[in-house]
Amino acid sequence: MxxxxxxxTLLPAVAQGDVSAFEGLYDRYSSTVYALLxxxxxxxDDAQEVLQxxxxxxxxxxxxxxxxxxxxxxxxxxIARSRGIDRLRSRRLRSDRENDAGREISIHxxxxxxxxxxxxxxxxxxxxxxxxxxxxxxDAQRVALELAYFEGLSQSEIAQRLNEPLGTIKTRMxxxxxxxxxxxxxxx
Amino acid sequence: xxxxxxxxxxxxxxAIGAATADEGSxxxxxxxxxxxxxxxxxEFAEAATLLARDLEPVVPPRDVRERISSAIAETDEExxxxxxxxxxxxxxxxxxxxxxxxxxxxxxxxxxxxxxxxEAEIKRLSEENALLNxxxxxxxxxxxxxxxxxxxxGQEVAPAASAKVFLEPxxxxxxxxxxxxxxxxxxxxxxxxxxxxxQPKPMSAGVFxxxxxxxxxxxxxxxxxxxxxxxxxVTLEPRxxxxxxxxxxxxxxxxx
Numbered sequence: 019m020x021x022x023x024x025x026x027t028l029l030p031a032v033a034q035g036d037v038s039a040f041e042g043l044y045d046r047y048s049s050t051v052y053a054l055l056x057x058x059x060x061x062x063d064d065a066q067e068v069l070q071x072x073x074x075x076x077x078x079x080x081x082x083x084x085x086x087x088x089x090x091x092x093x094x095x096x097i098a099r100s101r102g103i104d105r106l107r108s109r110r111l112r113s114d115r116e117n118d119a120g121r122e123i124s125i126h127x128x129x130x131x132x133x134x135x136x137x138x139x140x141x142x143x144x145x146x147x148x149x150x151x152x153x154x155x156x157d158a159q160r161v162a163l164e165l166a167y168f169e170g171l172s173q174s175e176i177a178q179r180l181n182e183p184l185g186t187i188k189t190r191m192x193x194x195x196x197x198x199x200x201x202x203x204x205x206x
Numbered sequence: 207x208x209x210x211x212x213x214x215x216x217x218x219x220x221a222i223g224a225a226t227a228d229e230g231s232x233x234x235x236x237x238x239x240x241x242x243x244x245x246x247x248x249e250f251a252e253a254a255t256l257l258a259r260d261l262e263p264v265v266p267p268r269d270v271r272e273r274i275s276s277a278i279a280e281t282d283e284e285x286x287x288x289x290x291x292x293x294x295x296x297x298x299x300x301x302x303x304x305x306x307x308x309x310x311x312x313x314x315x316x317x318x319x320x321x322x323x324x325e326a327e328i329k330r331l332s333e334e335n336a337l338l339n340x341x342x343x344x345x346x347x348x349x350x351x352x353x354x355x356x357x358x359x360g361q362e363v364a365p366a367a368s369a370k371v372f373l374e375p376x377x378x379x380x381x382x383x384x385x386x387x388x389x390x391x392x393x394x395x396x397x398x399x400x401x402x403x404x405q406p407k408p409m410s411a412g413v414f415x416x417x418x419x420x421x422x423x424x425x426x427x428x429x430x431x432x433x434x435x436x437x438x439x440v441t442l443e444p445r446x447x448x449x450x451x452x453x454x455x456x457x458x459x460x461x462x
Contacts, residue, residue: 040278044271049263057261066270070277077278087353095255103223133417151256156449166224167257175226177428183400183426185412188219189447195218196446198253 027090032203040077047091048073051098059109068105072098079185084120105169151201159194162187208232209392209415211445216247221250222257241424344381347374358438364388367420369458371438377428382438384422387457390415390442395420396457397447401437402430408439413447437461 028046031039051072055065075097085092096123152160165171165179173191208216216233219225225233237244336402343407347353360367369384380396390396395415399408409430416422429435441451 035282037278044274048271049265050259050261052266053261053264054258056264057258066266069266069270070274072350073274074277074281077209078281088252089255091259092252092255095258096251098225099258150260152260158449163222163257166222167217167254170223173219175359176224179429182410183411183429185398185424185447186410189410189413190449191222191224192215192218192446193449195221195250195253199218199257202249202253202256 027085029076029080029090029093032077033083040073042092043076043090044073047094050075050091051094054095055102057105058099058170064104064105064109069103071101073174075101090192099167106170130206151198154201155194155197159190162190163194163198166191208236210240210243211392213240213243215446217243217247218250220247221254227343232360237312287389310437337363340440344372346379347379348372350374352376356434356438356460356462358440358458360386360458361456363455364457369438369440369460371460373429373432373462375432378427378431380426380429382424383428384414384416384440387416387420387422388391389418389420393445394442395445395447396440396441397451398424398426399439399441399451400426400448402434404430405435409449410449411438413443432462435462 019084028043032043052065052069055072058064058134059065059068063180072094076094086166088096120122124174141168162176162180165176166173173187176191177187180187213233213236216225216229220230220233221260233247238248342416346437351352353374356373358371360368364387366386367384367388371380371382373380375399387396395413397413398411400411401408411426411429412424414422414424437460439456441453441456443452
């Protein structure tokens with residue numbers, strides 16, 4: 019299955035001001051984007067604000083989307099991740115709260131599970147196809163990638179957090195990304 | 207000069223926001239001219255989204271959808287207000303615009319030429335400055351009284367090879383200089399390993415290529431404390447490095 023082409027791309031219609039296409043876009047991706055923002059921000063109010071910003075940005079900038087450069091999902095997720103990390107960094111700057119500095123990756127999973135409750139989304143075929151992509155990665159590679167992607171940490175910050183040499187962290191992240199890319203190719 | 211494989215490795219880090227500022231700038235400049243690397247960068251960006259798409263989806267509260275609908279309606283109204291401009295204003299603006307255009311074109315051309323030459327000069331100077339700073343830092347470490355010097359000697363596969371390690375225990379950092387190493391094939395990288403007394407498996411300290419003369423240098427940050435380091439060794443590994451050594455043919459090695 020190819021998740022990137024199995025569904026019609028909605029963004030060109032959104033760029034023309036088609037509100038029903040925009041609603042379709044929201045129905046298709048809001049659960050994934052919201053889960054991502056909860057994971058990054060660990061706060062439902064912040065996650066909802068950034069979710070709103072993300073979709074408003076998609077509405078106003080849909081004409082900038084270029085299908086040659088990537089999928090609709092990647093475009094939207096990239097906007098959400100970038101805004102989520104910006105919010106996380108400004109929150110860290112405002113108040114260096116203890117729970118921000120000391121939180122561990124495992125906390126996020128339990129947070130997400132706890133807050134989903136009965137509202138868990140029905141997974142689409144696309145989501146089912148890509149779910150589990152990370153299970154193939156060795157833990158050390160997965161943790162390094164997650165610290166960069168979900169917490170916006172630099173290579174040196176990750177090395178310090180994990181008390182490992184910088185070169186080791188870099189190698190782990192590169193190998194992990196190459197495995198994810200190979201996994202993506204399997205879908206195509 | 208970096209190879210395409212090295213740019214591809216940077217693209218992998220860049221896709222998750224983990225490339226350093228220098229790596230990011232070098233990659234951006236390279237991508238302008240290299241289609242295969244642009245494709246690789248796009249592919250890694252797509253792969254990075256697997257991290258998000260692997261999460262359990264969570265349905266947002268209903269009122270978020272309503273808030274978004276209101277927000278885009280407001281955006282549309284603002285846009286409509288901005289585009290409702292009277293015809294006389296458009297005619298005046300067009301006249302002024304045309305009058306200024308010719309003057310602007312000439313000015314822009316002159317400024318662009320000046321800017322290009324200044325940018326090239328600034329880039330050259332900042333590269334030289336960065337190199338000098340790096341060399342100064344290395345020199346200052348070599349001169350410190352508590353810096354330890356460790357010699358790595360060429361092993362059976364490369365008896366003429368050698369390396370010197372300048373270990374700065376206080377900052378848990380080391381500069382390593384390699385000499386007379388055989389050229390590494392395009393699909394291979396040299397990888398430096400730290401052999402620790404407190405752990406059974408060696409730890410990667412970085413990958414590197416050698417120049418035509420067989421030399422190279424790397425900096426190791428966040429070293430284990432010196433008492434935990436038993437030795438250092440270099441192996442030839444698949445390009446980009448591996449988690450653990452795939453062979454025991456050490457190129458250079460030495461005890462600490």
